[in-house]
Amino acid sequence: MSAGEVTQLSERSTAEHPADAGANVGAPVLRIAGLSVAFQVGRAQLNAVEDVTIEVYAGQTVALVGESGSGKTTTASTVNRLLPENGVITAGAILLDGEDIAQLPESAMVRLRGAGIGLVPQDPMSNLNPLMRIGAQIAEALEVHGLSKGAKTTAKVVELLDMVGIPEPERRAKQFPHEFSGGMRQRALIAMGLACRPKLLIADEPTSALDVTVQRKVLDQFAELTGKLGTAVLLITHDLSLAAERADRIVVMYRGRVVEQGTASEVFANPRHDYTKQLLAAIPSLSSPTRAPVSAVAQSAPLVTVQGLTKVYPVRRAARDEPQTFTAVSEVTFDIPRAQTVSLVGESGSGKSTTANMILGLETITSGRVLFDGHDITKASRAELFAFRRRMQPVFQDPFASLDPRRSVAESIAEPLKVHGVHDKVKLATKVAQLLDDVALSQQMADRLPHELSGGQRQRVAIARALALEPELVVLDEPVSALDVLVQAQILELLAGLQTRHGLSYLFISHDLAVVRQISDYVYVMRRGEIVESGTPAELFAAPQHPYTQELLAAIPRH
Amino acid sequence: MSTGRESWRLLLKSKSGLIGLIITGLIVALIVASVIGVLPYDPITQHAASRMQPPSAAHWFGTDRFGRDIFARVAAGVANSALIAVVAVTFATIVGTAAGLVGGFFRGASDAAISGVTNVLFAFPPLLLALSLASVFTRNWFTIAVAIAVVYIPIFIRVTRGPVLTLREIDFVRAARATGQSRWRIMVAHVLPNITSIIIVQVTLSLSWAVLTEASLSFLGLGTPPPAPSLGSMVYEARTLLTLAPWTMLAPGAVMVLFVVGLNLLGDGVRDALDPQSRGRK
Numbered sequence: 104m105s106a107g108e109v110t111q112l113s114e115r116s117t118a119e120h121p122a123d124a125g126a127n128v129g130a131p132v133l134r135i136a137g138l139s140v141a142f143q144v145g146r147a148q149l150n151a152v153e154d155v156t157i158e159v160y161a162g163q164t165v166a167l168v169g170e171s172g173s174g175k176t177t178t179a180s181t182v183n184r185l186l187p188e189n190g191v192i193t194a195g196a197i198l199l200d201g202e203d204i205a206q207l208p209e210s211a212m213v214r215l216r217g218a219g220i221g222l223v224p225q226d227p228m229s230n231l232n233p234l235m236r237i238g239a240q241i242a243e244a245l246e247v248h249g250l251s252k253g254a255k256t257t258a259k260v261v262e263l264l265d266m267v268g269i270p271e272p273e274r275r276a277k278q279f280p281h282e283f284s285g286g287m288r289q290r291a292l293i294a295m296g297l298a299c300r301p302k303l304l305i306a307d308e309p310t311s312a313l314d315v316t317v318q319r320k321v322l323d324q325f326a327e328l329t330g331k332l333g334t335a336v337l338l339i340t341h342d343l344s345l346a347a348e349r350a351d352r353i354v355v356m357y358r359g360r361v362v363e364q365g366t367a368s369e370v371f372a373n374p375r376h377d378y379t380k381q382l383l384a385a386i387p388s389l390s391s392p393t394r395a396p397v398s399a400v401a402q403s404a405p406l407v408t409v410q411g412l413t414k415v416y417p418v419r420r421a422a423r424d425e426p427q428t429f430t431a432v433s434e435v436t437f438d439i440p441r442a443q444t445v446s447l448v449g450e451s452g453s454g455k456s457t458t459a460n461m462i463l464g465l466e467t468i469t470s471g472r473v474l475f476d477g478h479d480i481t482k483a484s485r486a487e488l489f490a491f492r493r494r495m496q497p498v499f500q501d502p503f504a505s506l507d508p509r510r511s512v513a514e515s516i517a518e519p520l521k522v523h524g525v526h527d528k529v530k531l532a533t534k535v536a537q538l539l540d541d542v543a544l545s546q547q548m549a550d551r552l553p554h555e556l557s558g559g560q561r562q563r564v565a566i567a568r569a570l571a572l573e574p575e576l577v578v579l580d581e582p583v584s585a586l587d588v589l590v591q592a593q594i595l596e597l598l599a600g601l602q603t604r605h606g607l608s609y610l611f612i613s614h615d616l617a618v619v620r621q622i623s624d625y626v627y628v629m630r631r632g633e634i635v636e637s638g639t640p641a642e643l644f645a646a647p648q649h650p651y652t653q654e655l656l657a658a659i660p661r662h
Numbered sequence: 663m664s665t666g667r668e669s670w671r672l673l674l675k676s677k678s679g680l681i682g683l684i685i686t687g688l689i690v691a692l693i694v695a696s697v698i699g700v701l702p703y704d705p706i707t708q709h710a711a712s713r714m715q716p717p718s719a720a721h722w723f724g725t726d727r728f729g730r731d732i733f734a735r736v737a738a739g740v741a742n743s744a745l746i747a748v749v750a751v752t753f754a755t756i757v758g759t760a761a762g763l764v765g766g767f768f769r770g771a772s773d774a775a776i777s778g779v780t781n782v783l784f785a786f787p788p789l790l791l792a793l794s795l796a797s798v799f800t801r802n803w804f805t806i807a808v809a810i811a812v813v814y815i816p817i818f819i820r821v822t823r824g825p826v827l828t829l830r831e832i833d834f835v836r837a838a839r840a841t842g843q844s845r846w847r848i849m850v851a852h853v854l855p856n857i858t859s860i861i862i863v864q865v866t867l868s869l870s871w872a873v874l875t876e877a878s879l880s881f882l883g884l885g886t887p888p889p890a891p892s893l894g895s896m897v898y899e900a901r902t903l904l905t906l907a908p909w910t911m912l913a914p915g916a917v918m919v920l921f922v923v924g925l926n927l928l929g930d931g932v933r934d935a936l937d938p939q940s941r942g943r944k
Contacts, residue, residue: 463840492842505833509855515834519841568837 130201131158132302132335133182138195138205140174140181151177151190153359157337159303164329164336166350168343168382170587171558174359175339179305181205182337183220184212200302218248221301221334225308227288231280237291238264238276244298263294268324285451286317293325300332307339314450314614315658322349341587343382344660347371355379385592387617394444394624394640404477405438406575406608407462407495412436412471414457414632431457433632434471439576442602444609446619448655449629455612458629459578462610463497464488475576493523496569500581502561506553512539512564513549519571538567541604542597559590563597570601578610583618595622616659620644628652672935679931685924689917693744696737703731705738705891714907723913726896727903732913735891740917742892746803747872750810755865757811758818763857765819766826767849776819783816792875796884803886810875814868821864822857829853859936866932870925877918893918 140152152174159165167175180186182197184204197205199219204212216222224230232240241263242256251259257276264272267290280288289309296304309325310318326349329336340346346353347367355363355370355378362376374380414432432454439445447455460466462473464480473480480491496519499505506515516538517531525531536546542563553561562582569577579598583591599622601607613619619626620640628636628649636649647653673679695701703721709729717724723732765776783791792813799805829835830853838848879885880894888895893914900911 460836465836465839489842492840495840497837497840499833499837501833505837507834507838507852507856518838522841522843522847565837572841 131160131198132200133157133159133337134196134198135178135182136196136198138178138181138197139193140177140186141191141193142187143189143191148193150193151359152181154195155356155359155361157354157361157364159335159337161302161335162330162333163352164326164338164350165352165354166338166340166346167354167356168340168346169356170341170589172358173356175356176307177359178356179307179337179339182303182305183216183222184209185216214248217244217301218250218299219301219303221296221299221304223289223293223296223304223306223309226312227285227292228312230292231288233280236277236279237283241276241291241295241298244295248299250299259298263298264291266328267291267294267297268320269294284317285313286321289313289317289321290324293321293328297328297332297334301334303335303337304329305337305339308341309338310345311340311342315616316450316654319658342660343588344386344388348660355382381589385588387592387595387615387621394622403441406441406476407439407610408472408474409435409437409439409458409462410472410474412458412461412473413469414454414461414466415469431632432461435629435632435634437627437634437637439608439610440624441575441608442606443624444602444611444622446611446613446623446626447629448613448616448619448626450614450655452631453629454632455629456580457632459497459580459610459612463495463578464492465497493572494574495576495578496572496574497578497580498562498565498569498582501585502558502565503553503585505565506561506568508553510552511549512544512551512553512556515553515564516567516571519568523572534571538571541570541601542567557590558586559594562586562590562594566594566597566601570605573605574607576608576610578612580612581614582611584613584615591618598622616644616655628655669935673931676931676934678927679935682924682927682929682931685920686928689740689744689921689924692737693741696734696741701731701734701737703734705730705734706889714903714910716907717909724907724909726899726910727907732896732910735896736893736914736917739891739893739896739914740921742803742886742890743873743876743918743921746807746810746876746886747869749804749807750872750876751814751865751868753807753811754814754818754868755861758815759822759857759861761815762819762822763826763849763854766823767830767845767853773823777823780816780819783812788813789875789878792879793882793884796879801884801887806876806879806885809879810872813875814872817868818861818864821860825857825860826853829856863929863933863936866925866929870922870929873918873922873925 135155135157138152138155139150141148141150155174155178157165157167157178167178169175177186177190181190181192182204184207192205195205196203199215204215207215231237238257238260241260245251245256245259260276261272264276269275269287269290275283275287280291283291289312293309296306306325310321313321322345328334338346338350347370350367352364353367353370354361355376357376357378363370363374363379370379371383374383412432412435413430416429416431418427418429435454435458437445447458449455457466461468468481471481475491475494478487478491480488483491510518513532513535516535520531520534525534535549539546539548544560544563544567548556548560548564553564556564566582582598583594586594595618598609602609611619611623623640626638626640626643627634628643628651630651636643636647636652643652644656647656673683696705707730709725712721712725712729714727715721715725721731721733723736725731726735761776765773792809795809795812796806799809835848835852838852839845843851876885877892877894877897880892881898883895883898885894886892896914897911897918900907900914903910
C-alpha cells in the first residue's frame with residue numbers, strides 16, 4: 104500500500120467516525136505523512152520507522168501502541184525533532200497545523216518545542232531537576248517562551264498546579280521534587296507540558312512508572328484537561344488495555360510500521376493484523392481463566408509458614424516530633440503450600456518485596472518466624488542456612504540487573520552449582536545444557552554475555568539459574584513486569600510448565616492484579632506493610648471485601 | 663574475552679586514545695633506551711669541554727653547564743619520574759581499591775573508619791600533603807613514591823566506594839547471596855570485576871598527575887636527591903640559564919608536558935573505550 108492510499112484510508116475512517124474524534128472539524132493538528140526514519144550505524148542504515156502515517160485532530164487522543172523497539176518512541180521524538188544524532192528522516196512530512204516541521208531549522212524548532220508541542224515524559228523520577236523548586240521549573244517553561252514575567256508567572260504557576268489537581272498549590276510550588284510523591288511529580292510534569300497551552304501534547308508512557316490507583320487518577324485528570332483545552336494528544340504506550348480505555352483512536356506499530364489503526368472498539372472487536380491479534384490474546388485480563396482450585400484433600404503440611412513477620416527500620420534524621428522508626432512489614436502471616444503459587448499483591452512501598460527478602464534471608468528479621476519445611480530458618484546456624492538456601496531461590500524483576508554483565512550465560516547458570524560443591528566440568532556442562540532446555544533457550548546461548556540477550560531471554564537465564572539447585576520454593580519478585588506483553592505471556596507459560604514438571608512452590612510478587620489472578624492459587628493483598636485481605640483468585644476478584652482491594656481492581660484498565 | 667578485544671578496537675579508533683597511545687609509546691621507548699643504556703652519553707658524567715652547547719647532531723637537546731648531555735638526562739629523568747609514578751599509583755590503586763571495596767561493600771564500622779580517614783586526607787591540598795610527607799621521610803625514590811601514593815589513596819577510595827554501594831544492592835549480587843556465597847567471595851567474584859573499568863581509567867589519569875606531582879616535588883628540592891636526574895630538578899637548575907641556554911629548560915619542560923598530555927589523552931581514550939554507552943557506535 105502506498106503512502107497516498109494509507110492517507111486516503113485514514114481520512115475516510117475519520118470521516119466515518121466523527122463522534123469519536125471530538126471536535127475534529129477541519130484540518131488535523133498533527134499529520135504525519137509517510138514518515139520514514141533511519142539510524143546510521145557504521146556504514147549501514149537501519150530503518151527504525153517506515154512509511155508511518157498518523158493524524159491527530161484537536162481534542163482527540165491517539166494512542167501509539169507497540170512493544171519496545173517497535174518505533175513508537177522514535178516516531179514521537181521525530182515529531183519533536185529530538186532524534187539521536189545518528190537518526191535521519193529519510194522520507195515523509197510532519198505537518199503541524201499544515202506547516203512541515205520536518206524541514207524547519209533548529210532555531211525554529213526551539214521556539215516550537217514547549218509552546219507548540221508539549222511533552223509529558225515517561226519517568227517522573229528523573230525528569231525533574233532535583234535541585235530546583237517545582238514552581239520554578241514550571242515557571243521556566245513559561246518564561247522561556249516569553250508568555251509571562253515576574254509576579255504574573257508565579258500566579259500562573261499556582262493556577263497550573265491547581266489545574267492538574269495538586270492540593271495547596273501555593274505551598275507545593277515552593278517545594279522540591281523529593282517532597283512530591285510519584286503521582287504528584289507526574290502531575291507537575293503534565294502541568295509543565297500544558298504550561299504554554301500547546302496545540303499538540305506528546306505523552307510518552309506518562310503513567311507506566313506509577314501504581315495503578317495513582318495511574319487512574321492522573322489519567323482522569325489528564326483526559327479532563329486536554330478535553331477542556333482542546334489539545335491534540337499523541338499518547339505512547341505499551342499497554343493496549345490502557346490505550347483502549349483512554350484513546351479515541353489506536354495506532355498499532357510493529358517493527359517500525361503501522362500495522363493497524365482504527366477506533367478502540369474497531370481494533371479490539373475486529374483486529375485485522377496477526378500481531379494485533381497476538382497482542383490482544385496475550386493481555387492478562389480480569390476475564391481470562393483462573394487456575395482450577397487444588398483439592399483440599401491433596402494438601403499436606405505447607406512448605407513454608409510465615410508467622411508474625413515484622414520488619415522495622417530506624418528512620419535517619421527524623422525530626423523531633425516524627426516517629427523514629429518505620430514499619431515496612433507488620434505481623435505478616437501466611438502459608439505457602441507445596442507445588443502451589445501464593446501471590447503477594449500491592450502497590451510500591453506496600454512491603455511485599457521486603458517480605459520476600461526476609462524469607463530468602465537477604466534481609467534481617469525484626470520479629471516473627473519463617474518455618475521452612477517445619478524448621479525455623481530465622482534460628483538456623485550458618486551451615487543450616489546454607490543448606491536451606493539450596494531449597495529456595497529468587498528471580499528478580501529487572502532482567503538487566505539480575506545477571507552479572509561480565510559472565511556468560513553458562514557461567515551464570517553454573518555458579519550456584521559451584522557454590523554448592525559441584526566442580527566436575529562434564530557434570531556442570533550437562534546440567535547447564537539441561538537447564539537451558541528447561542527454560543527453552545537454545546544451546547548456542549551458553550556462551551553469550553547478558554548484553555547480547557533480549558529482556559525475555561535474560562529472564563529465562565535468571566530462571567534457569569534459580570532452578571540450578573533444584574529448589575522447592577522459587578520467590579518470583581515481579582518477574583514479568585519489566586517485559587513486553589507478548590514476552591510476559593511466554594514467561595508466565597514457562598513458569599507454569601516448570602511448576603507442574605518440577606513440583607515447585609512459587610511465592611509470586613506483583614503489582615499487576617490481572618497477572619496474579621491468572622497464575623495464583625491463593626492471593627494476599629498487602630497495604631502499608633500489612634495483609635489486608637486474602638483468598639483464592641476467584642473469591643477475591645469476584646467479591647473484594649476490603650476497600651483497598653476494590654480500589655485496586657477498579658483501577659485496572661478494562662476493555 | 664571478547665569485550666577486552668572490543669575495548670582495544672575502540673581505543674585504537676578514538677583519536678585521543680590513539681594519539682595518547684603513540685605519545686606514551688614514544689616516551690616508554692625513551693625510558694627503555696635509557697634503562698638498558700643504549701644512549702651514547704651517560705646522564706651523570708660531566709664533560710667540562712662541552713659546556714652549554716646548543717642542540718646539535720652530537721647532542722640532540724644540547725648540553726648543560728656541566729657538559730652533560732641533556733637528551734640522556736631527560737631520558738633518565740623521565741625513567742625516574744615514571745618509576746616513581748608507577749610505584750606510587752600501583753600502591754594507591756591496591757590500597758585505595760581494597761579500602762573502597764571493603765568500606766562500600768560491608769558498610770558499618772569499617773566504612774565509617776575508612777570514610778573518616780578519606781575525608782581527613784581530602785582536607786589537605788594534595789601537593790602540600792605530598793610536600794610535608796616528603797620532607798618527613800628520608801629522601802629516596804621509594805619514600806617519594808609512598809608520599810605521592812598517600813595523596814592518591816583517597817581518590818581511589820572514593821572512585822571505588824560509590825559504584826560498590828550501587829553494586830551491593832543490585833539483583834545479581836542478591837541472587838549470589840541467595841545461593842549462599844560468602845560475602846567475601848561475592849565481593850571478589852562479582853563486585854570487583856564490575857568496577858575494573860572505572861579503576862583502569864582512574865589509574866591512567868592518576869599516572870599523569872603523579873608524574874606532575876613528582877616533578878613539582880623535585881622542582882622544590884624535595885624529589886630524588888642529585889646527581890640523579892629528574893625533570894623537575896632539571897627545570898629548577900635551568901631557570902638561571904634561561905636567557906643564555908634556553909634549551910636546558912625547554913627540553914625537560916617539553917618532554918614533561920608531552921608525557922602528561924600523552925597519559926591524559928590515553929586516559930580519555932580508555933574511558934571512552936570502556937564506557938558501555940559508546941559501544942555499538944562504530
